[in-house]
Amino acid sequence: MRRMSRTALGIVAATAATLVASAVPAAAINSYNATPAPERTEVGALVVTWDDDENPATPDRVDWVCSGTMVDANTFLTAAHCTAPFTWPPNVRFYVSLDQDVQGALDAAAAAHPGDPTAIARAVGVEGVAHTESGYPGPASNPHDIAVVEVPAAAMAARWSFTPATLPTAGLLDRLGPQALNGTAFVVVGYGTEEAQRGPGGHVHPGGGVRMKAPEGFNALNKAWVRLSMHEQQGNGGACYGDSGGPNFAVLGGKLVLVATTITGDVPCYATNVTYRTDTPTARAFLTQFVALP
The missing domain is CATH 2.40.10.10 (Trypsin-like serine proteases)
Structure with a gap:
């Protein structure tokens, strides 16, 4: 069976087969046996602004595209196929949101800042710098599909209260x-x-x-x-x-x-x-x- 990355909502270029999804807030993950997770405040969404027309001076798109986790006060762990530079236009910018309903927050911000993707993104998230594992994309046995977004710790703490996730010991x-x-x-x-x-x-x-x-x-x-x-x-x-x-x-x-x-x-x-x-x-x-x- 053909495999697809679990990225959604319009990553711009050729990551391995992506799928555009509905932007209507609803049950996610899988609807069966799934429940809301308001207590998992360390888990967030990767929000992105980018340009997809002939004027790259300003971004004209904003959306959430992936999920991830705060693993310390300023490090958001996600996947490399969400941040890899070759999948995005040069003016891409990354934001982290720890809102429970990020789509609802984006909708509200869009109504408050019509036609201004940067203002929308800033309303829902904190801007950061993406670091993609240099070995990505590697072979199927180990694709090096890991990345982080570094965000200002003070800005994150000012907006959300969270305890970073615990990472495992080696092996x-x-x-x-x-x-x-x-x-x-x-x-x-x-x-x-x-x-x-x-x-x-x-x-x-x-x-x-x-x-x-x-x-x-x-x-x-x-x-x-x-x-x-x-x-x-x-x-x-x-x-x-x-x-x-x-x-x-x-x-x-x-x-x-x-x-x-x-x-x-x-x-x-x-x-x-x-x-x-x-x-x-x-x-x-x-x-x-x-x-x-x-």
Whole structure:
């Protein structure tokens, strides 16, 4: 089956197959077994302004495109395919929002600042500087699909109260192994759309823009990936388009540990969330430039 990145809402150029989603606030992640996540205040949305006409002097587009997580006071962890320079025009600007309903906030800001994407973005988020892993895009076995956006800590603290997510120790998932991981609870959080629904023109993915969470189950462990089950009949939910870069937490000792970020999965968002591990040497070598690691 063809694989697609879980980025949504119009990333400009050729990241691996993206999908434009509805901008109507609704249940996201997957609608089955999903619930709102107002308590996950460390999880946010990546808001972007960019130009898509013949006048690059000013941006003319603004939208949220991915999910992510604050891993310290000024570092927002997301996916490289959300920030890679070759996927965006030169004047792209990145903002981080920790609002529960970022789509609602964008709609309100658009009404208050019609025709001014920069003012809209500033109303909903804090501007930052993106750093994309230099090895991206790597091979399928390890695509180096990890990035951060550094934001001013004072500006973030002035707008939102959050406790940064806990990152794993080196090789944590390897030490646990498949047997222990089979009994581990996982939770995915993000702003993405719902699973595929049949519409007049074919399958559509409604919703998106609201922070949601859903349980997942362990499926498989690879060198760079942990694959998580989203099957409804097993009591799970899962990620979909727009959840790229968002966290997948393992519940270990009663605490949430951010062991992977959402990257890809099956096209209709029914079965498997393919997530990039944060405990590997590659991920840790990148992250240690920006955040103190356990």
